[in-house]
Amino acid sequence: DTGVSQDPRHKITKRGQNVTFRCDPISEHNRLYWYRQTLGQGPEFLTYFQNEAQLEKSRLLSNRFSAERPKGSFSTLEIQRTEQGDSAMYLCASSLGAGTGAGGYTFGSGTRLTVV
Amino acid sequence: GENVEQHPSTLSVQEGDSAVIKCTYSDSASNYFPWYKQELGKGPQLIIDIRSNVGEKKDQRIAVTLNKTAKHFSLHITETQPEDSAVYFCAASITGTASKLTFGTGTRLQVTL
Numbered sequence: 001d002t003g004v005s006q007d008p009r010h011k012i013t014k015r016g017q018n019v020t021f022r023c024d025p026i027s028e029h030n031r032l033y034w035y036r037q038t039l040g041q042g043p044e045f046l047t048y049f050q051n052e053a054q055l056e057k058s059r060l061l062s063n064r065f066s067a068e069r070p071k072g073s074f075s076t077l078e079i080q081r082t083e084q085g086d087s088a089m090y091l092c093a094s095s096l097g098a099g100t101g102a103g104g105y106t107f108g109s110g111t112r113l114t115v116v
Numbered sequence: 117g118e119n120v121e122q123h124p125s126t127l128s129v130q131e132g133d134s135a136v137i138k139c140t141y142s143d144s145a146s147n148y149f150p151w152y153k154q155e156l157g158k159g160p161q162l163i164i165d166i167r168s169n170v171g172e173k174k175d176q177r178i179a180v181t182l183n184k185t186a187k188h189f190s191l192h193i194t195e196t197q198p199e200d201s202a203v204y205f206c207a208a209s210i211t212g213t214a215s216k217l218t219f220g221t222g223t224r225l226q227v228t229l
Contacts, residue, residue: 004159033216042122042205042219043160056216091159095215104150105217107159 004108025094122220
């Protein structure tokens, strides 16, 4: 297991289309996080899972966004009816427990979404 | 909620010089402060972290200091090398909760030869 994998790396979509991203965390990590990063900004928290339970959602996560982690392993983030403001890098991270132990969070390389 | 401010936004140093990046946080309950390095096209990578019960931590050329009273923490990189060039983010969180991180806006460090 070499780290957190995200797919696709890049996605260009037309406004109004739906998109889905996938994240495969480090296998022994029980927590999985989604962050969004816009150009020149730090990552912003969207949501997190402990095993398969989604425990917190940010106000940034509008009702067009939905995330799942069906078996406590990989996760998907879906954006419905995309808008140009959704253009960003979507980062997934995983951790063992609270992520404040050795190694902290491990981030994937992200999915860059461009809405045209 | 927590708010983290980071300065400077860009920093250029000559190879071998030191670099210092400073962050302030607003929530006195925050007790975990990691620093991440992000290279082009990659996700952030943890380089060092500090907890609120410690004032300073060092790992080879990298050190972090924390002043809980003033609510600020700093990253110090000594003997900078070209491969240190990247964007650095500070972050803060409260352990024992979701431990979601609140990030600063980043510092682009350029190490010139």
